[in-house]
Amino acid sequence: MKILYFAWLRARIGCAEEELALPPGIRDIAGLLDWLQARGPRYAEALRDPSVVRVAVNQDYVGREHPIRDGDEVAIFPPVTGG
């Protein structure tokens, strides 16, 4: 599974992209966000308020209940500010 971080999430976590094996027992986005938060202080700080974070799986916006599989491209980022 590939995880991408953008904008201030990338800056706070200190990483733009990482390759991970799907952690055992993690089935959906909500579970993945909880698991990431427990990975270390940078993750905990960046994901302190997960309600402000947007998630895309395979380049489509998804909700917290969306299932994840090994091989997915998961992107985690703040609300977008283009235009």
Add this chain to the structure above:
Amino acid sequence: MIRVQREDFDVGVELDRLAHGNHRIGGIASFVGLVRDIGGGERVSALTLEHYPGMTEKKLAEIELEAHRRWPLDASLVIHRYGRLEPGDRIVLVATASPHREAALAACHFLIDWLKTDAPFWKSEDTPEGERWVAARGEDDAAKERWEQARASEF
């Protein structure tokens, strides 16, 4: 057509090209977004736009397709820049061409409103206080919501 690029664009050239050779087109509506020198009350000396390559193009293409579903457009164009920009620089061009002005104007407005809430771009500003990530605005969500309501009332 969708273009995501670092380089600037020439608005006149792009609009001419959009209607070229198609004499059904009676009007082109366009929106050009520029970098402002003030953000959140602070002076902005530069803006850096980051995006999600791949998803950006995908979302813009979906939004463009939706505009073509809703209005009789003959042509449309969205150019969005990324990288470092300075006040006065062009960020985005949205242009829509149609036999009649109503469709062109409405579709152009729709595209820029949707792009603001759905296209994965993020702005950071250089200010005297340092670099600052731009926060999303509730007004932008409300502007997009108007189009959802408009669609719901059609049925």
